[in-house]
Amino acid sequence: MTDLARFFDTTGYAKLPVLLPLDLISRMRTVVDDHFARGVQPYRVNDTGTPCRLDDLLERDPVFLDALRHEYVAGALRQVLGPTVDVVHARHNHATLNNPGDIPFRLHRDIQQWSQPLVAVFFYLEPATVTNGCTTVVPASHRLPYAGTQSGGGGGNWADEHEQYQHLIGQELPVEMPVGGVLLLNCLCFHSVGRNTSASSRRSVVFACRASDELSQVEDPGVTRLFGKRRFLANRVLRVSGSLQQGES
Template sequence: MTVRTIPENSTGASAPAASAADGLAARFDRDGYAVLPGVLTPAEVAELREETVRICRGERGVVEGALPPVAGESDDEAVRRFLCVHYPHKLSALMLDTMRHPAVVGPLTDVIGPDIKSMQSMLFVKSEGRPGQAWHQDEMFIPTRDRSLTAAWLALDDATVDNGCLWVLPGSHRPGVIYPNREHDDARYDCTVESYDFPYGESDAVPVEITAGSVLLFNGYLLHKSLPNSGRRGFRRALVNHYMSASSPLPWAPPEAEQPMAQADFRDIVLVAGRDPYAYKGTTDIRTPRVRRDRSGGCDR
């Protein structure tokens, strides 16, 4: 793969050049992603890093699959035992507030619409040597009826090629195709299946290097991956939240008996903007915080 150098404080300039007149929605529609530089202040980033330590130490509640804390271990040692924690917003008021952060939600209304809900959060730690994820599309895992799924990938450290930043295939969202996927045994990646048989090559891939506090927004159909953290020492921490239009049901679980698929609606959600047309259904608390499997932890599913 050809590594394209992106200048410090990049805003994803390795994609097709954008004119000054290009708005966020236009760039997002064209490329499938956009970078929002400096969304969080250094103090907000530091607070989220500290909260990551508390979560990894078990101070915010139970994380399914986590190893018990070790007496006397340092904060870094405690965090290094994790690759990723799913649903940290259910453990931490700070993580929940960040999911609703106006500086993130505001731009989301430009690319999704006025009514937005979130259904998932993931706190990636990815210390040195830990794996990345193979090519995949988020919409394959979280299927929305209106193709509105959008990730907000918030960097808690400078994300670089060396420490395992995201790579994207610009424009790969536009066909609206969910490509086939398969198991893999590539040690560079965690246990997530890989997408394949898509009409793009490795030479089309662009690394998205961003600074701590910046956010990468990307479409649920965009093909993306990450490589291992090959840095000598250090983390590539990121908080990733998934959002979609609140006007669309979310068929993320099988429908109830005799319920049409079109009415299947996962209601373990957080409304972050506007109104929820399905509020009459109420909300549920289904998913629980858990660790993400990496290859060293086994790939049972």
């Protein structure tokens, strides 16, 4: 296990030691700013009706796949997820402005169980500081057990909805990041956007990645392969559409 993978496994998150090139960050920000300015759907609004989150980024422009496939990011994902990695379209896949008051602070997980592991990949298009609401994380909280479903049918957990998790509130640490910084986060790790007490926004984009499902015999239409070659690895012969397929072991 590499030092990065060991740190990530222990704490539940890791800041990459290198920054993405500024031209790549500029390309992402240009798309994000343009789509916010023109109100390109789908998006979500804040309490004043102003767009504050763009959804379906992967469907908007190929620059976001370029960022996920950049050698710095792909190298880190190989260390924590293995040689074949997919990005999931139905989780995260969005950009946020996080203007003051846009997003309330609330500790949460993005998934409920370890059986569907996901790694969130954050790209910071502006400096993220304590003042403008950087991401906050409760280290090692990805190791806490399942405690029930989320209200509203969501896919994760809110810490304040479960007695087993409420002691985490107040133990979060701020993770300040520079422009071009990349943060990997185990989606079971409790975290929240910080409170933005500044007069400006904090732009970032985030995606969810996972190892390719080696037990599935069919490609998942809900993901895009970032890198690697998918292989079906099984230890017995399986029947597929009337024919036999030999699994590998």
